[in-house]
Amino acid sequence: MAQFITLTARAVVLAVDNVDTDQIIPARFLKVTDKAGLGGALFCDWRKDPAFVLNQPAAQGAQILVAGDNFGCGSSREHAPWALIAGGFRAVISTSFADIFHNNALKNGLLPVVVTPALHRELVAQLGREPELQLTVDLEAQQLSWPGGAATQFPIDPFARDGLLRGIDQLDYLLGHAEQIAAFEARQQA
Amino acid sequence: MGKTLFERVWDAHVVAQQPGHPALLYVDLHLIHEVTSPQAFSGLRARGLGVRRVERTLATMDHSTPTLPGGYAAADGPGAAQLRRLEENCREFGIELHGLGSSRNGIVHVIGPELGRTQPGMTVVCGDSHTSTHGAFGALAFGIGTSEVEHVLATQCLLQTRPEPYEVRIDGRLRPGVTAKDIILALIGRIGTAGGTGYVLEYTGSAIRGLDMEGRMTVCNMSIEGGARAGMIAPDDATFEYLAGREHAPRGQAWLRALERWRALPSDPDARYAKTTTIDGSALEPMITYGTNPGMAIPITAPIPSPEAAPAGTDQPTLEKALRYMGLQPGKPLLGQKIDVVFVGSCTNSRIGDLRAAASVLRGRRVAAGVRTLVVPGSQQIKRQAEAEGLDRVFREAGAEWREAGCSMCIAMNGDQLQPGQYAVSTSNRNFEGRQGPGGRTFLASPLTAAACAVTGQVTDVRTLLADGAAAPAVGRA
Numbered sequence: 001m002a003q004f005i006t007l008t009a010r011a012v013v014l015a016v017d018n019v020d021t022d023q024i025i026p027a028r029f030l031k032v033t034d035k036a037g038l039g040g041a042l043f044c045d046w047r048k049d050p051a052f053v054l055n056q057p058a059a060q061g062a063q064i065l066v067a068g069d070n071f072g073c074g075s076s077r078e079h080a081p082w083a084l085i086a087g088g089f090r091a092v093i094s095t096s097f098a099d100i101f102h103n104n105a106l107k108n109g110l111l112p113v114v115v116t117p118a119l120h121r122e123l124v125a126q127l128g129r130e131p132e133l134q135l136t137v138d139l140e141a142q143q144l145s146w147p148g149g150a151a152t153q154f155p156i157d158p159f160a161r162d163g164l165l166r167g168i169d170q171l172d173y174l175l176g177h178a179e180q181i182a183a184f185e186a187r188q189q190a
Numbered sequence: 191m192g193k194t195l196f197e198r199v200w201d202a203h204v205v206a207q208q209p210g211h212p213a214l215l216y217v218d219l220h221l222i223h224e225v226t227s228p229q230a231f232s233g234l235r236a237r238g239l240g241v242r243r244v245e246r247t248l249a250t251m252d253h254s255t256p257t258l259p260g261g262y263a264a265a266d267g268p269g270a271a272q273l274r275r276l277e278e279n280c281r282e283f284g285i286e287l288h289g290l291g292s293s294r295n296g297i298v299h300v301i302g303p304e305l306g307r308t309q310p311g312m313t314v315v316c317g318d319s320h321t322s323t324h325g326a327f328g329a330l331a332f333g334i335g336t337s338e339v340e341h342v343l344a345t346q347c348l349l350q351t352r353p354e355p356y357e358v359r360i361d362g363r364l365r366p367g368v369t370a371k372d373i374i375l376a377l378i379g380r381i382g383t384a385g386g387t388g389y390v391l392e393y394t395g396s397a398i399r400g401l402d403m404e405g406r407m408t409v410c411n412m413s414i415e416g417g418a419r420a421g422m423i424a425p426d427d428a429t430f431e432y433l434a435g436r437e438h439a440p441r442g443q444a445w446l447r448a449l450e451r452w453r454a455l456p457s458d459p460d461a462r463y464a465k466t467t468t469i470d471g472s473a474l475e476p477m478i479t480y481g482t483n484p485g486m487a488i489p490i491t492a493p494i495p496s497p498e499a500a501p502a503g504t505d506q507p508t509l510e511k512a513l514r515y516m517g518l519q520p521g522k523p524l525l526g527q528k529i530d531v532v533f534v535g536s537c538t539n540s541r542i543g544d545l546r547a548a549a550s551v552l553r554g555r556r557v558a559a560g561v562r563t564l565v566v567p568g569s570q571q572i573k574r575q576a577e578a579e580g581l582d583r584v585f586r587e588a589g590a591e592w593r594e595a596g597c598s599m600c601i602a603m604n605g606d607q608l609q610p611g612q613y614a615v616s617t618s619n620r621n622f623e624g625r626q627g628p629g630g631r632t633f634l635a636s637p638l639t640a641a642a643c644a645v646t647g648q649v650t651d652v653r654t655l656l657a658d659g660a661a662a663p664a665v666g667r668a
């Protein structure tokens with residue numbers, strides 16, 4: 001799995017709450033049998049609007065998405081983080097994430113960063129004034145910072161953090177428990 | 191302190207748990223479909239792994255699946271390629287598949303219970319968020335991503351952090367015209383699309399007990415739309431009656447032993463929930479959504495909310511954006527809004543009771559001129575039963591299309607879809623922008639409401655049709 005240690009990059013603000021995975025990647029792009037090449041499908045229907053943020057010059061090269069509340073709700077499609085990654089994103093900052101999206105993102109090295117509503121407002125305002133601002137997401141220190149702003153801690157499940165820092169795949173961890181799984185199955189049969 | 195139903199099922203499936211780590215949770219039943227599995231099988235192949243327990247794995251074709259006869263030939267190129275890939279994967283790894291042409295084919299969340307594969311106390315997962323449906327049987331059932339599909343195929347286990355139990359208590363007797371779908375839309379309208387995040391909902395109360403298994407599945411199905419990991423209902427005699435004699439249900443002595451286990455599952459009287467919400471079932475009205483997420487739901491007679499008074503979980507710009515997309519005016523009634531399409535189907539409302547409810551309104555009536563009505567049974571078994579009851583004739587005579595089983599216009603991957611700008615009343619579970627086709631606009635409602643709207647060509651309170659002499663549709667278990 002992709003490693004994540006620290007990232008310094010520009011950010012783009014998508015100021016909409018409850019963005020569902022059908023918007024991140026519409027269902028008609030799910031008729032694929034591999035994970036690659038989904039970048040063109042990212043927010044495809046919203047991109048038809050020239051005013052959409054991802055169509056703005058300032059969004060080019062941004063690797064951090066600052067999203068609204070409850071990002072990634074709806075369908076469990078892992079194509080959503082695949083498309084975000086293919087679209088160049090490495091982290092999403094929001095006040096909250098939907099469960100399945102959150103899990104899927106972590107498994108693909110796309111870091112979900114949860115911040116307080118107050119910090120979110122401050123960040124959005126700052127990016128409004130300075131679209132070129134570089135944010136730093138430091139997973140080791142669990143800190144989000146930017147020039148001129150105070151560094152803030154963000155929460156993350158320690159197990160997921162460890163996996164991302166070391167680029168360890170969860171399947172290896174699971175396979176390492178073969179004996180316990182066999183013992184459980186034997187108990188269940190009894 | 192006692193345990194909740196959720197805690198009991200969770201605790202019984204923890205294989206290992208290191209401090210500070212997520213639990214290794216054992217999966218009893220793994221359901222698979224064509225859209226979220228191909229990359230998982232490729233992953234297995236790349237690592238040289240097999241499927242750990244094929245007999246706990248069951249596959250079907252539903253999402254990209256054509257609902258017109260003709261099998262693969264009726265699917266478009268990429269859809270057919272995806273379906274063939276599933277067939278190849280199942281053959282190579284030895285997984286039971288109910289594909290195109292199988293008499294047991296159908297939507298994954300319809301056939302699991304129908305075949306008796308879904309049973310109380312089980313853990314059930316699928317690369318599909320509406321796996322929560324199976325919680326109606328007292329199973330812990332939830333959707334997973336494709337990486338996790340690969341994990342389960344390889345190890346029959348998942349890494350999971352433990353959610354908290356949340357009681358949703360609905361008491362009272364539902365009034366005529368009010369169904370399971372209205373209960374769940376009312377709940378999500380109340381708590382919002384993130385109200386259940388981090389929780390497993392347990393639905394309790396007399397209104398839930400009064401629902402048949404199909405109604406309970408409708409309620410649990412949409413738990414995910416409230417953000418919950420899963421929804422559950424304690425098993426009772428209705429559950430056991432439903433399961434008795436089904437193809438994969440235990441028989442003889444095994445059935446008696448299973449009953450004993452299942453009867454011990456319900457939450458203890460002194461069990462504690464992290465949170466509780468109560469709803470008066472007897473006060474509910476038929477519900478409908480007006481916006482672009484299932485939390486944007488109102489009683490069908492209510493005006494469209496105005497952004498200044500945005501409901502729970504919705505901020506003002508989000509509501510404004512939704513109303514713009516929907517082409518609706520705040521403060522105006524939704525009743526009377528002209529519609530173009532009616533869809534009766536999906537894993538929320540495509541079971542025999544749903545079809546009977548829709549047919550009870552359509553019998554002896556015609557679909558309004560200019561309205562396209564699509565009725566899509568959830569499985570081939572349901573299709574056969576509906577045809578044996580003559581429901582297909584009721585639909586056809588009313589001017590509706592009667593299709594093969596599949597997800598169809600719920601997700602619009604198989605060619606069944608709205609045109610840009612069209613309005614649909616749909617019995618499915620998602621009204622997201624473009625969900626039923628790019629630019630399409632969806633009002634979610636019950637099969638009764640959908641059928642009523644088909645007849646009038648506009649958003650209609652089904653109770654006005656019930657009053658003018660139509661046979662009162664059976665709702666719940668009476």
Ligand code: SF4
Pocket residue numbers: 252253297298299318320536537538596597600601618619
């Ligand atoms: S019917 Fe709709 S919600 Fe249900 S499994 Fe199919 S696409 Fe998903």
